[in-house]
Amino acid sequence: MGGDHGISVTIPACIAFLKQTPDAELVLVGMQDQIVDQLKRLRAENHPRISIKNATEVVTMEDPLEIALRKKRDSSMRVAIEQVKSGEAQACVSAGNTGALMAISRYLLRTLPGVDRPAICAILPNQKGGPTYALDLGANVDCEAEHLHQFAIMGSLLFSAVEDVPNPRVGLLNVGTEEIKGNEVVKEAGELLKTEARKGSLNYLGNVEGNDLFEGTCDVVVCDGFVGNVTLKSVEGLGRFFRNVLVSELKSSPLNMLGALLARKALKSIRxxxxxSRFNGASLLGLKGLVFKSHGSADAFAFEWAIRRAYDAVNSNVMLRISTMMAEFLQKSENGNDADGTAAQSEIQEQKSA
Amino acid sequence: MGGDHGISVTIPACIAFLKQTPDAELVLVGMQDQIVDQLKRLRAENHPRISIKNATEVVTMEDPLEIALRKKRDSSMRVAIEQVKSGEAQACVSAGNTGALMAISRYLLRTLPGVDRPAICAILPNQKGGPTYALDLGANVDCEAEHLHQFAIMGSLLFSAVEDVPNPRVGLLNVGTEEIKGNEVVKEAGELLKTEARKGSLNYLGNVEGNDLFEGTCDVVVCDGFVGNVTLKSVEGLGRFFRNVLVSELKSSPLNMLGALLARKALKSIRxxxxxSRFNGASLLGLKGLVFKSHGSADAFAFEWAIRRAYDAVNSNVMLRISTMMAEFLQKSENGNDADGTAAQSEIQEQKSA
Structure with missing residues (x-):
């Protein structure tokens, strides 16, 4: 029901997705009457792989968390996440209110052991043709160093599980590459990440800068939710600016239009x-369940990509892999701490004997 | 002497600038021998509007502030800023180490009354064809609300002075437009700016988001130096990515190349x-003197733009206008505070009498 356009976008996206994906099934959660009407309009009311789960309320973009979480107990958002909790669905996709989606997901699904706060992880394209994972993109606007530390671990595990790449390269977003750069929180986080790197539990590259998001210099970029959100929206804004300039200039004269016609393959490929849209669908990472957030302004094509991201995560068994890896990681780091503790104790012993 | 390319870029830029600007004079500050050699190579050793001021040292990009500020007392950077202080030059332009430039400028020139910390203010192009001023872009990575408040005032005064527009629209960069959004510092800054708006001393629009940087929805965008720096470098990175994709796709086949040839006017206009480069040259704002920072990676064309920005600021009397406006602003806000103080006192009196 969510997003700027509601079911007029989400349901066509579902039907297109199912056409491309013969082994997938979708549960549409929301106001049953409206969903049925929309399905009829699209001649899909008897689609064999669509079922409907009724919900009598909708969380709006303006609803405060309090309302979304405590009052609207039969919202489509909440019922959808309950499907994940009960195991009836393997993942939830929503284009609705991000804060509410995070709060309800966290309340119902709980966080994985070792995770204080879930983060929003999106995928950006880079110049080397690969993906760059970036987190947190807005769930946590006030972060401490320990949160950035946890985001780094989670991002690394997610990249590793989804992209099937061992030891992804992790960078900490900062105002310069030198260690002395940055605000206090980032400097402290850098120390925590260096410790992980020394233990061999993280392939930490050190500080990276804004441009590294697009250069393919690292696989995972970690930042707090304030910086991440502002940066993401800035680059989206610049992207729209580019497209508008491109279109308006190429339509500005018959000769330019002819040129654009001849070069249409290149222009299609650039587009x-x-x-x-191809990068729509951010993970709510750190929960005991798969939840994906589509951009509120997504069109059907973009929303289909968000569903596909959820499907791929289910198919590559991301949830089990991340929880296993996270448990191993915690185990290792406890052992690491024990080892440190033992070392420190023997040092004290030695000093005492001396 | 500064920047990635040193005098092989800055001196050609100076000569090109002087050719375009018959009433300007330039003082080249740096290692005299190297400057003379470069001028000879460009057949400009007797240029009537170029003079040389010798300096025996150079601040490198790697120099810690301590070294730049206390040890290298005869650096080209320091000597150049001294020219501004003594009045021999009306503005200083450097492509060197940003931190050092800010520290030396602040030490030698001092800040304007009412300014705790100078900020770096850059100009971004927006979709409406106008400029958007953004600050701080990296001078202050740990900001309090009061600093953001001062940046808003300074940015508004600069925009007003340079663009000759009264009451520029000022936005506070945040993760959402609603007042409840953001981290603690930004929320508190929002309150301070709302108070200014109520007093009529600032045309404050409220929170803006990353995309507003490019949409022309506001004239001045305020943020802390961490967020500003990461955002600026991210959009620069995306810009390079975009240009690379455009060039590589349009060269990918003879037909695409022919199309690009026909549409070359459009492509030139897009470029x-x-x-x-056209937006190179950020102001170090809040000082008792004009200092401009060029991007370290600037080519001669871009560095020429930075010099032009300094020239325009001198020509439109920005320094005098800003200091006058800042003094008036302080005067007004002191009166405002007095009024508040009086109001508060009479309230206390009333409570006592009651």
């Missing part, structure tokens, strides 16, 4: 490579 | 509208 595709830079199309933000 | 010009999106060329970051």
């Amino acid at each position: 595709e490579r830079l199309n933000p | 010009e509208r999106l060329n970051p």
Whole structure:
């Protein structure tokens, strides 16, 4: 029911997704009457792989968390996440209110052991043709160093599980690459990440800068939710600016239009490579369940990508892999701490004997 | 002497600038021998509007502030800023170490009354064809609300003075437009700016988001130096990515190349509208003197723009206008505070009598 356009976008996206994905099934959660009407309009009311789960309320973009979480107990958002909790669905996709989605997910699904705060992790395209994972993109606007530390671990595990790459390269977003750069929180986080690197539990590259988001210099970029959100919206804004300039200039004269017609394959390829729709669908990471957030302004094509991201995560068994890896990581780091503790104790012993 | 390319870029830029600007004079500050050699190479050793001021040292990009400020007392950077202080030059332009430039400028020139910390203010192009001023872009990575408050005032005064627009629209960069959004510092800054708006001393629009940087929805965008620096470098990175994709796709086949040839006017216009060189030259704002920072990676064309920005600021009497406006602003806000103080006192009196 969510997003700027509601079911007029989400349901066509579902039908397109199912056409491309013969082994997937979708549960549409929301106001049953409206959903049925929309399905009829699209001649899909008897789709064999669509079922409907009724919900009598909708969380709006303006609802405060309090309302979304405590009052609207039969919202489509909440019922959808309950499907994940009960195991009836393997993942939830929503284009609705991000804060509410995070709060309800956290309340119902709980966080994984070792995670204080879930984070929003999105995927950006980079110049080397690969993906760059970036987190947190807005769930946590006030972060301490320990939170950035946890985001780094989670991001690394997610990249490793989804992209099937061992030891992803993790960078800490900062105002310069030198260690002395940055505010106090980031400097402290850098120390924590260096410790992980020394233990061999993280492939930490050190500080990275804004441009590294697009250069493919690292696989995972870690920042607090304030910086991440502002940066994401800035680059989206610049992307729209580019597209508008491109279109308006190429339509500005018959000769330019002819040129654009001849070069249409190149222009199509440019549009595709830079199309933000292909990168729609951010993970709510650190929960005991898969929840994906689509951009509120997504069109059907973009929303289909968010569903596909959820499907791929289910298919590559991301949830089990991340919880296993996270448990191993905690185990290792406890052992690491024990080892440190033992070392420190023997040092004290030695000093005492001396 | 500064920047990635030193005098092989800055001196050609100076000569090109002087050719375009018959009433300007330039003082080249740095290692005299090297400067003379470079001028000879460009057949400009007797240029009537170029003089040389010798300096025996150079601040490198790696020099810690301590070294730049206390040890290298005869650096080109320091000597150049001394020219501004003594009045021999009306503005200083440097492509060197940003931190050092800010520290030396602040030490030698001092800040304007009412300014705790100078800020770096850059100009971004927006979709409406106008400029958007953004500050701070990296001078202050740990900011309190009061600093953001001062940046808003300074940015508004600068925009007003340079663009000759009364009451520029000022926005506070945040993760959402609603007042409840953001981290603690930003929320508190929002309150301070609302108070200014109520007093009529600032045309404050409220919170803006990353995309507003490019949409022309406001004239001045205020943020802390951490967020500003990361955002600026991110959008620069995306800009390079975009240009690389454009070039590589349009060269990918003879037909695409022919199309690009026909549409070359449009492509030239796209390049010009999106060329970051045109926006090179950030102001170090809040000082008792004009100092401009060019991007370290600037080519001669971009460095020429930074010199032009300094020239325009001198020509439109920005320094005098800003100090006058800042003094008036302080006067007004003291009166405002007095009024508040009186109001508060009479309230206390009333309570006592009651």
